[in-house]
Amino acid sequence: MEAVERLGLWSQARYSFEHVRGQPHTQTTNVVNNAEAKIAIVFQEPQQMMTSLSRKWAAWLATGALTLCTSITANAQDAAQPPLPTVTLGASFINIKAEVASRPREHQIGLMFRTNMGNNDGMIFVFEQQSKQCFWMKNTLIPLQVAFVDDDGTIVNLDEMKPQTTEPHCSSKPVRYVLEMNTGWFTKHAIKPGMKLTGAPFGTPR
Structure with a gap:
């Protein structure tokens, strides 16, 4: 299962737990069971998922940082500085x-x-x-x-x-x-x- 799908299931499970308070007992039991099933799927291969996510996030952050630095440098080199005292x-x-x-x-x-x-x-x-x-x-x-x-x-x-x-x-x-x-x-x-x-x-x- 793709890391993005796993994240989706985890989000759904978290939402279920956060909204279970105040519900009737039978409905609460159903919600918990459903959430637990989703969590079980999410954590079937936790190490592989986290490795994949870590690599994707690291690549994304590195690309973003490089783009930002390049943009700042280009702007600094292509314009006059404001008037000084x-x-x-x-x-x-x-x-x-x-x-x-x-x-x-x-x-x-x-x-x-x-x-x-x-x-x-x-x-x-x-x-x-x-x-x-x-x-x-x-x-x-x-x-x-x-x-x-x-x-x-x-x-x-x-x-x-x-x-x-x-x-x-x-x-x-x-x-x-x-x-x-x-x-x-x-x-x-x-x-x-x-x-x-x-x-x-x-x-x-x-």
Whole structure:
């Protein structure tokens, strides 16, 4: 007998026992006898039934879990992350409205899939420790100029990054801060390595 049929009989027997209270004696006896017969059939081959059920449920759960994980990963990789909290930075006499990416997942997504950014908007990546930071442009749709920034706000080096490329763009020394702006932004405003950014991340007012 198939495992599904056995489960059906077991459910019927359980229903019979649960509804036997309050019935006349003769009817109660009939119900119990009927239920016992069904239970006897169910447990003729309990080990085989449970093995079959266990395998079917395990396969079903594994398939469901894999589908769910694949769906979550695909959704995370195919969409821009929501706007992050912002901080005001200063570059010369210009104010920058920078979203703050401070967590590993925020670092990973960055500006991926964004289709535009305000003239003086950007994203600043904040890392826990100084290290050589390298960025690429996979799944990034807008061209960017990146500044690698020291703890005191000093720009260490700049680089231009083209959309949808996997070429690494790295800091020339270990840093904790990386600021991404629209392409040519630093060049347009004559901001060069050695100049300082101001604002809360660097411990200077803006």
